[in-house]
Amino acid sequence: MQKIKLDIVGDPVSHSKSPIIHSTVLTGLGLDFEYRRVCVKKGELEDYLAEAQELGINGFSLTMPHKKDIIEFLDFIDDEAMLFGSVNTVKVKDGRLLGYNTDGRGFAQSVFDYGFDFTEKNIVIFGAGGAASTVALKSEMEGAKKITILNRTLSSAESIAKRLKKCKTDVGTLTLDSISEAAHDCDIFINATPLGMSGVSVDFEDFSFFDSLKMGSLVFDLIYNPSETTFLKEAKRRGFDTLNGFGMLIYQGLWADKFFLEMPIDFPVLKEKIEAELKKI
Numbered sequence: 001m002q003k004i005k006l007d008i009v010g011d012p013v014s015h016s017k018s019p020i021i022h023s024t025v026l027t028g029l030g031l032d033f034e035y036r037r038v039c040v041k042k043g044e045l046e047d048y049l050a051e052a053q054e055l056g057i058n059g060f061s062l063t064m065p066h067k068k069d070i071i072e073f074l075d076f077i078d079d080e081a082m083l084f085g086s087v088n089t090v091k092v093k094d095g096r097l098l099g100y101n102t103d104g105r106g107f108a109q110s111v112f113d114y115g116f117d118f119t120e121k122n123i124v125i126f127g128a129g130g131a132a133s134t135v136a137l138k139s140e141m142e143g144a145k146k147i148t149i150l151n152r153t154l155s156s157a158e159s160i161a162k163r164l165k166k167c168k169t170d171v172g173t174l175t176l177d178s179i180s181e182a183a184h185d186c187d188i189f190i191n192a193t194p195l196g197m198s199g200v201s202v203d204f205e206d207f208s209f210f211d212s213l214k215m216g217s218l219v220f221d222l223i224y225n226p227s228e229t230t231f232l233k234e235a236k237r238r239g240f241d242t243l244n245g246f247g248m249l250i251y252q253g254l255w256a257d258k259f260f261l262e263m264p265i266d267f268p269v270l271k272e273k274i275e276a277e278l279k280k281i
């Protein structure tokens, strides 16, 4: 079988966990492969695509700042990538560029994996950046009843809410009061800001909003470094189910491999292997 050539493309790209995720999958499947981190600056995607064609690259993952910029170069874009306006996975097939978004799939699968679902649920999201937008749109797609978006900059929360067509929406500025109010009838409480992330100096200052959250709610922090943020520690201490961003990260990678390789992928087995590899670093 021919060597499989995959890249992760972005700027910066040195921090990316993609090489570990995909190398573990390709090794686990017994495939011969080459995996590169390629630093491509904004505006230089076209040069990368020419290089990828010359080298016979079979597919590549995309991170900041290229997830939107790649769209004009694609021959096909899948429904979720179209809805999110963002592509993180490109398969090269017969010289054509096929674009997918696996972030939403990764997010939803990590929630399903934990025994929760979105049907008729009230979802509260802190943040209104790229991740929050994917989380909101995917939650709606999976049947959420109401989505509340709280963000430091209200206009960004409003922009996401405008894109939600089927569920009820609410928006607000991210304050202790607004979080506490939204917590009252919330089923899944999601942090999609970098508050509490390793290397970020700011964190939530007060966790009394958990007093308003009903027991049985899932508290989800998209952050995976540290594996347990103060947000999750405080939630766990009060008896809530908690989930970090590792599952989302791993599942988006496994979905990407499903598109790259077009072969059956044993998600549970490979997820376990990837977790073990990520724990080593």
Ligand code: NAP
Pocket: 126, 127, 128, 129, 130, 131, 132, 151, 152, 153, 156, 174, 192, 193, 194, 195, 197, 202, 222, 223, 224, 244, 245, 246, 248, 249, 250, 252
């Ligand atoms: P982003 O597009 O830069 O958005 C960041 C959001 O956080 C914005 O809404 C921003 O508010 C808000 N924010 C930033 N600093 C803040 C502060 N000091 N106080 C309050 N709000 C603040 O980032 P992103 O890509 O959406 O990522 C968000 C988080 O999700 C990160 O922690 C990232 O690591 C995590 N993530 C995890 C995965 C995974 O696979 N697990 C995938 C993607 C992202 P403004 O609009 O006011 O600036």
